[in-house]
Amino acid sequence: MLNIALFGAPGAGKGTQSELLMKKHNLVYIATGDILRQEIADGTELGLAAKSIIETGGLVSDEIIVQIIEKKITTNPDAAGFLFDGFPRTFVQAYILEGLLLKMHTSLTCLLSLEVPPEESLQRLLKRAKTSGRSDDTEVVIKNRLKEYEEKTAPVARFYQDQDLYFPVEGVGSVERINGQLEEIIEQELRKVLFNVVLLGYPGAGRGTQARNLARQYNLVYLSTGEMLKEEIGRGSPVGRKVQAIFDQGDLVPDEIVIKLIEKHIRRNPEAGGFIFKGFPRTLVQAYILDGLLRKINSSVSFTLDIQCPTLELIKRLDARGKTDRRMSYDMETTTIVHRLEQHEKICLPAVDYYGKQGKVTVIDGEGSPDEVWARIEGPAEEAWRKAR
Template structure:
């Protein structure tokens, strides 16, 4: 999720730059003024509370404003992020936003300040007044607005400077250059974002081989619940005795065990560009667990890919594997193979359907040489990374 606060004095061109950011990065625009007017128009409870305050000549409290913002964020879960225009306006609101971001398991990535000399601001607004006919675009009013902006904004900017998320651009440049400078900041920020892939595919589709190759090629951490569990079984005899029988039957160990392993993997992995999940999530419950785990770490699923291999080819591959020396106990008998495929059909296909609604699961032909399939996967992943940027 990309959360940006855009600041700038009157005349800095925030409106133009906001439109660019919203369109290019699919951000949800948050202007407290617009949100408040919407609440008033719809006569919501918060809107009615604010209306009573305004009618009595008072200022709408931070308590009402923050509730409106929280509702807006939670009601738009599919947004790539949020663009805050002119909020927070005070030091207190900066602390409020910080607490709200923590509550929602996210954070403000950057505060971008469009810096503009006062005299340039005044001239721009006076020129605008000539064409717009706005009565507030006269020099006295303009200078008062600039003074209020400076006095109220300086503490907020210092707050974010201290946090290390403040950056500024020169607003006196031509519009295209200001846009380019802002875009460079966003691109730099996005380069820090984790790119997380969920790789689906039935048993025998080649997920393990391709997953490891893709993870290595793109600098991702390979997360295989099966391999992590095997390692756990080696290190803990009690766990071995408890779950060996389940594994031998070709069934899956309880979610709480798998979740602990993944949580541990996410916590200890450093400097990875993202994660490639193979074998998880296997069911709908696990899909919600994965979303929660990633959100806890300030991330989310970036791309879902399904290796598409015809059933007869899958059976041929599994049969061939069952005669090899590979240590895969659930491929040793026909009944276990069939059961494994049935579990995938009944449990995992609904997960793919869920992710297809949210992320659009990309089907990749899994038939061919290892290199051919790898190239197909790489093509889709490169496009995914490009679109994320």
């Protein structure tokens, strides 16, 4: 998801650039002044509260501001991203925005600041005042507005500079040249956005095959807990011996073992374009753990695939795999296979519900050849990739 905050002193040209950015990236525009006026016009509870404050000469509180912004965000669940014009204006509001986006499992991509010399801003606004008929836009008033902007936004700029998200852009020049600079920064930041995929589905659903397809298509690092654990077993490590005993019973490996292995592989791939997780998370607890692991690298789950197959088909596939060199110890006997499927249903479904409530689950019919299943995955995966960027 592309989330941009656009800054600029009055007269810097934010309106023009906002329109171009929204059109190019299909963003939802959020300007606190506009949505506040709309709430007042609609006579909503928030609008009436804001109106009473404004009429007495007061400033609308952050408590009201955060509610109207959250309302705008939550009423656009399918948005490709948001463009915040003039928000956050204060250090406190910067934290508010961070919390709102975190609640949506996303974050700010960048803050773009149109830098225009004060004298240039003054001349632009004086010229605009002549054509707009706004008699209150006197030189004294405009200078006060410019001074207030500098004083209030300086702490906000530092907040995002500390996160390497603040990008000043020269705001003097042609509209096309300025827009080109903005787009260059956006593309640069989007390249840093990870595309993280979680593959859900019962054992035997064909997740491994499709995970490799996705990894090739989007340059992802494939992290299969099964393969990582198998590697530990092959090395004969203490962890491997412990895991082998658990596998022999057809049970799930404890979280503390899996977490350490996954975190190790994430650290090994700092230049990855994203990760695809197979076999993790299996439980609701692990879903929360994965959120935490990804948050440590300023990322989140982008896309979740649930590949579904009839139970009989799953048993047939696992039984057939047990006769090949790709077999795992838990594929060797039908009773163990059935036990694994029962465990999956009992333990793993809450994780599916967790991602479902976030609107991140795409259900795929897993019957047919690998190519047929991949053909069903390609479209939703491409859409999710574009949305993540």
